[in-house]
Amino acid sequence: MELNEALKEGxxxxxxxxxxxxxxxxxxxxxxxxxxxISYLxxxxxxxxxxxxxxxxxxILEKRKNGVPLQYIFGETEFFGNKFFIDENVLIPRDDTEISVEALIDIFEKNSVxxxxxxxxGSGIVSITMAMRYSDVNFTAVDISDYAIKNTKKNIERFNLENIKVLKSNLYENIEESYDIIYSNPPYIKSKDIEELQAEVKDYEPMLALDGGVDGLFFYREIINGLDKYLNKNGYVxxxxGYxxxxxxxxxxKDYSVEVLKDLSNKDRVVIAKKGE
Ligand SMILES: C[S@@+](CC[C@H](N)C(=O)[O-])C[C@H]1O[C@@H](n2cnc3c(N)ncnc32)[C@H](O)[C@@H]1O
Incomplete structure (x- = not known):
């Protein structure tokens, strides 16, 4: 079959x-x-x-017709200009998450972290992107999922990084230090809204990465409850x-000084809060 015929059939x-x-x-x-x-074609x-x-x-076309995301088919995705391994057991990185990275870079540039x-x-994209830029900062990335830990380790090896470690932990369970920065993109979809997600997300992405409990805020509350202990003075969370x-x-x-950043659609996307003295 000629190439142009294959494209037409597809x-x-x-x-x-x-x-x-x-x-x-x-x-x-x-x-x-x-x-x-693509120009070769x-x-x-x-x-x-x-x-x-x-x-x-x-x-591959058959898998796409069934809704399997291309990133899972190829086992790879691009984030902040780099290619990362991903598989169907971790969330596919979203473009909006690059706003988190930009916010983190701004904080790292203005503070001594x-x-x-x-x-x-998840796949480790955020901490790995930051660890590549800031080789003198020590990064710890945790997840409750063994698959996510494995996927993150694979990406750490891909970029040959020595300033990042990955741990299995249910929230702070296995954390012993306190930090200048705590970052999270936790599961934040309300349990009752999961059914309404598009099939590509609901049927193929891991539920563990999506479900944020009854009001979608479960993980934020848990993480905020730990800030007294795990976030250093003058540190940032x-x-x-969600929008x-x-x-x-x-x-x-409300006890912190808070800034909310918007995404390209002008919807709330990232929260930055600073801890006082
Ligand atoms: C929305 S995904 C974000 C993944 C990645 N940071 C990203 O932005 O692509 C949320 C991640 O939280 C993890 N997670 C869910 N419950 C957790 C818990 N109790 N403790 C630690 N991680 C958890 C999931 O396994 C998933 O990898």
Missing amino acids: LNYLEDSKYTNPFFEVRLILSRLLDKD IAHDKDILDEKILDEYFS RNSLEIGA IFEI DQGDDLRELL
């Missing part, structure tokens, strides 16, 4: 799928399988594809939050 096959972008995806999938840029549209590539191509704790690291949780977090953090 396009037809995915046409009615709800959460795909067929025009972009068929090209992306084929270019990855051929290990070439245009110049070589009459090339005959070999059977093995075609089999893989159609098997010695150590940083992340609760609920930074949370990624409608800004006011709740201001209330939960």
Whole structure:
């Protein structure tokens, strides 16, 4: 089959799928399988594809039609300019989480930070991105999920980092130090809203990464309760939050000086709170 025919067939096959972008995806999938840029496909549209590539191509399209996210199919995703391993047992990093990284960079630039704790690291993208930039800061990333720990370790090895350690811990359970920075993007979706999530999220992403309890605030409360003990004086706690949780977090953090940052859609996305003397 010629390359242009494969693209056309792929396009037809995915046409009615709800959460795909067929025009972009068929090209992306084929270019990855051929290990070439998308522009190569245009110049070589009459090339005959070999059977093995075609089999893989159609098997990936079938997974996409069933809603499996591309990032899980490829086992990789891009975050803040770097490629990270991910598998179906960890949350797929969201673009909005880059706002958390920008907030953290701003704080690191303006303060003397010695150590940083992340609760609920998932694939490790946030702490690893920061550890790459700040080699003199000690990072600790914890998660309750063995899969997340394994995935984070794989990414730490990928970037050959020595200033970050990863621990299995239910919130602060296995934490012994106190920190200048505590960061978390915890599960924050209300339990009753989980059913309404799009199929790609609800059926394929781990529930452990999504469910924030009855009001979606369970993990924020737990983490805030530990700040007296685990956050150093003049330290910062930074949370990624749901678009409608800004006011709740201001209330939960009323003893702190709080700033809420917005995302590109002008919705509340990140909370920064500073602890006093
Ligand atoms: C929303 S995901 C965030 C993952 C990653 N930080 C990111 O932004 O892509 C939340 C993470 O919290 C972890 N988690 C859930 N309950 C936890 C708990 N009790 N203690 C520590 N981590 C927990 C989940 O396993 C999941 O990896």
